[in-house]
Amino acid sequence: xxxxxxxxxxxxxxxxxxxxxxxxxxLEEKRRVADPGDTLSWIISALSISAxxxxxxxxxxxxxxxxxxxxxxxxxxxxxxxxxxxxxNVLMRALGAREGVMVLASEEADEPVVIAGxxxxxxxxxxxxxxxxxxxxxxxCGGVGTIFSILRHDRRSTRIADSVLQPGAxxxxxxxxxxxxxxxxxxxxxxxxxxxxxxxxIGAFIRIARGLRIPETGATYSLNEGNxxxxxxxxxxxxxxxxxxxxxSRYAGAMVADVHRTLLKGGVFLYPPTxxxxxxxxxxxxxxxxxxxxxxxxxxxxLAGTQRILDIQxxxxxxxxxxxxxxxxxxxxxxxxxxxxx
Ligand code: AHG
Ligand code: MN
Ligand code: MN
Numbered sequence: 442x443x444x445x446x447x448x449x450x451x452x453x454x455x456x457x458x459x460x461x462x463x464x465x466x467x468l469e470e471k472r473r474v475a476d477p478g479d480t481l482s483w484i485i486s487a488l489s490i491s492a493x494x495x496x497x498x499x500x501x502x503x504x505x506x507x508x509x510x511x512x513x514x515x516x517x518x519x520x521x522x523x524x525x526x527x528x529x530n531v532l533m534r535a536l537g538a539r540e541g542v543m544v545l546a547s548e549e550a551d552e553p554v555v556i557a558g559x560x561x562x563x564x565x566x567x568x569x570x571x572x573x574x575x576x577x578x579x580x581x582c583g584g585v586g587t588i589f590s591i592l593r594h595d596r597r598s599t600r601i602a603d604s605v606l607q608p609g610a611x612x613x614x615x616x617x618x619x620x621x622x623x624x625x626x627x628x629x630x631x632x633x634x635x636x637x638x639x640x641x642x643i644g645a646f647i648r649i650a651r652g653l654r655i656p657e658t659g660a661t662y663s664l665n666e667g668n669x670x671x672x673x674x675x676x677x678x679x680x681x682x683x684x685x686x687x688x689x690s691r692y693a694g695a696m697v698a699d700v701h702r703t704l705l706k707g708g709v710f711l712y713p714p715t716x717x718x719x720x721x722x723x724x725x726x727x728x729x730x731x732x733x734x735x736x737x738x739x740x741x742x743x744l745a746g747t748q749r750i751l752d753i754q755x756x757x758x759x760x761x762x763x764x765x766x767x768x769x770x771x772x773x774x775x776x777x778x779x780x781x782x783x
Pocket of ligand 3: 525548571572573574575576
């Protein structure tokens with residue numbers, strides 16, 4: 442009797458979708474985004490390899506001597522963690538070697554890094570990043586991430602370095618990597634939001650979702666309530682309303698983790714002005730703007746107070762901004778309290 446051969450297709454990615462890697466995704470995108478010299482694809486590829494290296498480092502953090510602080514402060518006046526510097530160096534090396542990348546700017550570098558050999562009038566890109574977001578979670582194995590923002594080089598800027606000072610609405614692409622139970626990349630190049638998971642068995646980011654949409658509503662707010670006493674009145678009034686209306690509070694203490702949950706589950710993430718940070722704590726160019734592009738591309742809203750974050754004209758690389766982002770209905774609800782209090 443012939444033994445039946447079990448041809449059942451294995452479960453998982455083989456069973457339910459094409460296998461689209463980040464690389465093949467960018468080839469698809471090429472048909473839509475003019476990318477002379479494939480530089481944008483190469484930048485995404487450099488971000489991908491950086492994310493794999495950083496992820497591998499994080500998975501071994503407690504085993505290799507890479508936890509804890511370096512004992513010095515960065516330009517933000519914050520204790521620099523060893524992994525902040527490691528992640529920064531990986532990104533600077535992976536991105537710095539390619540013509541077409543004009544300027545790199547990092548949370549961990551005082552000034553933008555102008556890549557030598559490029560002329561100011563050349564076409565190219567600026568890449569800005571927060572190499573490791575949520576550093577205070579590192580020693581306790583909490584969620585951390587990398588946030589990135591890609592702009593076309595502004596050939597009119599007098600100094601090449603000033604090319605990074607563009608409103609978030611001019612971003613060509615933006616996204617983040619969340620180093621959680623799995624390593625997830627969320628990316629937009631201006632036509633919706635796509636999500637990839639790092640398959641460590643083959644070392645590739647595999648696309649698992651296309652055209653992510655943030656839920657219209659979500660009864661969850663996310664902010665550091667320890668600062669409540671110093672929030673402006675409108676935020677406190679909103680919190681009173683939310684708590685009286687059965688909202689849940691979720692706060693990971695890492696923007697990438699809190700925004701990712703808000704993107705997938707709905708709700709609202711806020712970092713209001715506080716006594717300690719009257720302009721807000723989060724940095725406009727490499728935290729708020731890229732996250733605002735992701736959230737808007739997914740159908741949500743992202744405000745600084747009641748102003749659209751993507752419309753803010755930056756004046757300094759490390760400038761900070763209040764952040765209010767998430768489901769449109771929820772953001773509008775908070776904005777109403779802010780308007781009333783003004
Ligand atoms: P970073 O680790 O890059 O400095 O960012 C930390 C930020 C952000 O990730 C998070 O939303 C916020 O700091 C948390 O601030 P608090 O600890 O003041 O709540
Ligand atoms: Mn950060
Ligand atoms: Mn950081």
